[in-house]
Amino acid sequence: MKKGLVAFALLLALALLPFAASNMVVFATMVMAKGLAVLGILVLLRADQVSFGHAMFFAAGAYTAAFLTAAWRDIDLILLLVATLAVTGIAGLLIGVFVTRYRGIFFGMINLAFSMVLYSILEKAFHITGGSDGLRIRRPTLLGFEFSRSEFDLVMFYVVLAVAAACCVLVGRYLLSPLGQALRAVKTNETRVEYLGLSAKSVLLTGYVISAMLCGLGGVLMGLVQGLASPEHAFWSRSAELVFIAVLGGQGHIAGAFAGTLVFEWVRTSAAALLDDSWQLILGVTLIAIILWAPGGLIQLWHRLAGRRTSSDRTGSESGVAE
């Protein structure tokens, strides 16, 4: 109950952000959009599987928006989101059927191979995908209204906030459901899961499709904010970045996904101001420091700083209740 209140207060504070700091709106929108994709990675981390290729669904989301807005001039934003969910859901199912046969490093790297195939296609098929320049995404309408550039930024902020909040609740529910709990069982011992009469493969496949759709949502929203879909979105280091953020935030925490993204993007922008072209260096060092000294990520640091919750309560918080 207390958690619900905190989450509500946070949501309210965020909703008021455009009035308090209007120059932060676009940044906050991007963080939340990317956080959605990290949330997708988090679902798979539950089963201890890392995908080094989920940027392909991110890119798929952005390109869906690019193609649809090019084909229909005044397509509605809601329609774009639904279409993205359909596209990435089906893509996730098709690829998932294949990749869920593998575990561990193979799982991660075969995902990577798929994303590299998509990347190469996006980059080479110039006449369809615009090559390495990518495609422009037109501003869609929302419920029939058209918006100017600055209005649209504000609209996107609230849309992304709403989508992110909804996804947090839904993912939280999913992770607490028997199907979500089975993901953890797959992490602990897959053979035992099968002795219980569950199919580890279909448990993982469900998680995979959900995570693909979350990444797709993140991609389409990010694409709409930036107005661009580029093949860079599908490059493997982007996927690794998402995994990085998930671990940075804290494995298994919904709040960690967004906190991690916030810190990641903040370090990236401020590193550029500090020393030219050094963000990778600084982030790399940060990642190593986190893994060596705070493997539980930002969330664990937060708990440690707040001085509450020791190991006795760890199990409760680890079950990742939605905020």
Place this chain on the structure above:
Amino acid sequence: MTMNIAALALLDGLAYASLLFLVAVGLTLIFGVLGILNVAHGSLYAIGAYATATLGQWLVAQGFNPWLTFPGMIVAAVAVGVLLGGLIERLLLQRIYSKDPVLQLLVTFAVFMILENLQRMIWGVQPYFMSTPLTVLGNVRLLGINYTAYQVLFLPAAALVVLFTLRYFLRHTNMGAQILAVTEDREAATAIGINASRVYFMTFVIGACFAALGGALATPTTSLVTGMGANMIVLSFAVAATAGLGQIEGAAISALIIGIARSFAVYLSPEIEVIMPYLIMVLVLLVRPNGLFGKETVRKI
């Protein structure tokens, strides 16, 4: 497709496969022994290449005999492998052997980010060239085609030397036997007095040297650009996974398959050239989930 083009594609593929093998064999060796997939392997490849280019250009500018660029390549590769590889293992990997494989993977990814950034800081984003070894070796006529001797003779020869030296080293030397013993069972090997952490260190450094050597030997035939490491790591993984992770001889065969398939794709349908390695990998893994030569792992209950 005429015979001429087929022969050309075959020679292209052979040269390319030799380089692929050098990098992939290091990756697969490290994975086989340490159980870590080293994402930073691609950066070691790139830095090996850049170091070679710098050293080679300096040698030529100083007016030394251009043949000296050959030992120069080896020197640069070993220096990069021992220095960087040694540092990475000693400072970082040693602390994480007991951690989750996911975290191990991420640590090497962090190293990759750092090295990638350092490489941009040191060598900038301008492309580098150093083709002296290519020109001093001249051309040969093979299968009715004029081709650079460096690519069709020297590179495959280097790959073969590495393959057979590694085989000999692992099967017939004391250190090699220790490495195999630790791979088989780290605890048991420690119990009979093998210093396992030294074996890990040696293996990682050797693997790192192979990556740097791959880069060094690639220098004369490619222009060095940022991002070459990021591409190479994916390719060499595709080679290693197709063969089955940890399979050294297998890596040679799958490097040949992927290298030649790719160069045929260049001539037949250039659009699918880039995705060829992944296509082969996915097809092989569909039929044989542990790779062509990989063994089935036993599941623990």
